[in-house]
Amino acid sequence: MTPAFLSPEKNRVFITGVTGYLGAHLVAELLALPWVKLTCFVRAPSQQAGLARLRTSMTEFGIWEAGFSDRVTIIIGDLGKPKLGLNTTQYAQLLNDVDVVLHNGAAVNYVLTYAQLKNTNVNGTQEILKLAQEQDIAFVNVSTLRLFDARSDGQPIRETDAVDEKSTSYSGYSRSKWISEKLVAAAGKRGMPYFVVRPGLICAGKDYNSPNINDALAKLVTGCIQLGAAPQSQFQFNLTSLDYVVKGLVELMLASDTNGKTFHLVNDTPTLCSRILETARTLGYPVEMCGYLQWVAKLKAIASTSDNALLPLLDYFEDDLPQKSQGRVFDSSLTQSFISDRPVEDAQIDDAALMRVIEGFSQFQLFHKPA
Secondary structure (H helix, E strand, O other), rough: OOOOOOOOOOEEEEEOOOOOHHHHHHHHHOOOOOOOEEEEEEOOOOOOHHHHHHHHHHOOOOOOOOOHHOOOOEEEOOOHHHHHHHOHHHHHHHHHHEEEEEEOOOOOOOOOHHHHHHHHHHHHHHHHHHHHHHHOOOEEEOOOHHHOOOOOOOOOEEEEOOOOOOOOOOOOHHHHHHHHHHHHHHHHOOOOOEEEEEEEEOOOOOOOOOOOOOHHHHHHHHHHHHHHHEOOOOOOOOEEEEEHHHHHHHHHHOOOOOOOOEEOOOOOOOOOHHHHHHHHHHOOOEEEOOOOOHHHHHHHOOOOOOOOOHHHHHOOOOHHHHHHHHEEEEEEEHHHHHHOOOOOOOOOHHHHHHHHHHHHHHOOOOOOOOO
């Protein structure tokens, strides 16, 4: 049995992607462990500016605490540069100050091509791996379940399933994260301790209840409310609580025997798009439920005259998308076997969670509350 990646004896964590939605909440969850020493990688002109970026992000999410400034070390750099943009002294110091890397940094974009994302998502992972392999540093790689966007055969997708070029063909983002995973696995074969985590589509939780106002869910809800229409169809996705993802990931770092494994932090029970927008209707938003193809036609009809939030994703809404979404089924039994007896809330999404989704987006003024 291999030891846990994170413990009071191995407590120095180097984390990337800290100013984004998931990363900022991972910082908060790690700092809930009083013995953790956290080094945060930030792109900024100076350490002071980097700390200000982190503080601003976490404050917007309602999770910043006054004592955090004294508990984090800021390292300024760039994932897209050789040796992370660090000079020789900074690089050597970082090597001596890290027990485990939590690599969460990436450019998340479903429209850009692989070539446009490669520098940050692939080359950046390669540079972080070089760092980890120079010392006995464990590596936690945050990937994505978007690797399976092109799979819709109705067979359960498990953590041990192979990923290939076909399953990641849907977007440049999926391809970039697949290549990154391959780099991590190759380093693991050379002796580097590692595991991979693939989160589902994240929404606000109970403890961590701030919404992600920049993701596909925000665009979907906002676009439907702007349009005044939503699809009454079998279109679905695996909406997953932020609490479950954040707490589950940290608990996996604290668990033994994770080396070389892949984990899916996802709600295996999918949520219908119509259920989310029916919740909006319950809250008074004037949204007409209509057939999926009719809804797509309404979007296309305003494409040249509107700034609807969904228009950049219009090509995503293929005629058979509802059927494809029904054929994408997840089974995260392996992950459950590691965290089911740990303090991690259930992944299921109830009506209260959907209320938080709609109200959270409204509070961030993505759309106006009904009169």
